[in-house]
Amino acid sequence: MGSATRESLAAAEARLSAAPSVTRQTGEQLLASGRVIEGSTQLRSVLSDPEAGRKGELVRTIFHSLDATASELLADMAGSRWSSTEQFLDAVEEIGIRAIARASGDDGTIEAELFSFAKAVGSNAELELALGSKLGDPQRRVDLVERLLVGRASEATVILMRYIVQNPRGRRIGELISHVADIVAHDADAIVVSLTAATEPTPAQLDRLRLSLAARYGRTPRFDVTVDPELVGGLRVQVGDEVIDGSISNRLADLRLRLAG
Template sequence: MGSATREATAAAKAALAAQRSVDLQVAEDLFAAGRVVGRSAQLRSALNDPDADATRTRALVQGVFGGRIGATALELLGGIAVSRWSSGDDLLQGIEELGLRAAARSAGTKAVESELFEFGRIVTSNADLELALGSKLSPTPAKVALADRLLTGNASPQAAAIVRHLVEQPRGRRIGELLRGAAAIVADECGYAVATVTSAGPLTAAQLQRLERQLAGQYGRDVRFNLVIDPSLVGGLRIQIGDDVIDGSVSARLTDLRQKLAG
């Protein structure tokens, strides 16, 4: 991520935080705007033109999206557009991230991150389902309809809206990657980090409490767990927080030993 994108992302997050009230429609509007921008290289280039002044860029946003999305989303989108992004793809990612954060804001105390994780676990454990939702050959409306059937009545409206958008605009990413990334952003907006903890068997409450204290101290914020049981680990733990992976499993140590002996 370039410095321009980091600054633009920080500005977008601050603009969202300054909003008194954010409902799910704001997130839906941002997702919809992102899909429009994603389908038009010309629009993406115009919105990310470093030579355009802010007045002209905001007028472009108003001309394209005025009357199509709500006032709050339009204001936030205008702020994103007048920021400087390192690339058009970063601009598109910025719109999507702000939509995810708006969905998290609108959810209140609902555990949207956990819903996304669980849905991702179900999808990636079923090859046919993963193909149905992620194949480029499947019509997008059919994929969205399938996601809706799976989530209606089983997840919050926020989780359903996020999944619909990710299925509709994957931008070359696999569905599992999409859901993990979205879950991490939702958790960050709610003020905590998420650790996926994989163990050979169930962990006790005392073990989880100790692990939570250790990780919170290391990362400087609250940590919540998504727990996965994988007997193939034999023993120990594999912990992933964002891009950080701590693999203390017995299977990893055995693999490392075999590699050393083979070398």
């Protein structure tokens, strides 16, 4: 991420925090606007031109049907400097997702539902292909998401999954679900922790780990737990790109390497 993007994204986050009224509709409208911009070569060209003046006013004119908060956020972002058009679109996506999470008063429910759905998709090749294929009508993917989730998941999760299958932008569905969960957690000053254990961790184990990770990272952990008996025992913890592997299987592998050496 370039310095211009970091500064502009931080400013957009601050404006979202200061907005007097943020609803799920605000987030949905931002995400929909991002899809329109991505699909228009002319719009992308104008918004990526550092010399193009009055970009904010242009966005207000084109997206005149947005609610007041979405309109101001999008116009301000369009008028800011970005390192690339892709990073501008990433930022619109992130602010839209944050708006939905914030309006929903997320307490970890959205991430838990996203984790659960990601596991269901990852364990079913046919479902993964149906939701992740770049071919076919995106509306059919939306219809499938609604059949699977409406009435079983929160409205915010359904909205986010609709967006994910409509607008993958070249990303695999599992990767995109994880990305969205990270943004939702970050907005609540939390972190997503991928936790793999040989057996289901006890509440006491999770509490101890939560305290330890909160002290280490300065954020509240939200766990995505996977049970893998092949670990034999212990835990494997992943936060972003950092992996802490305390599993017995890993220790045995290390021991075998030492003995072989």
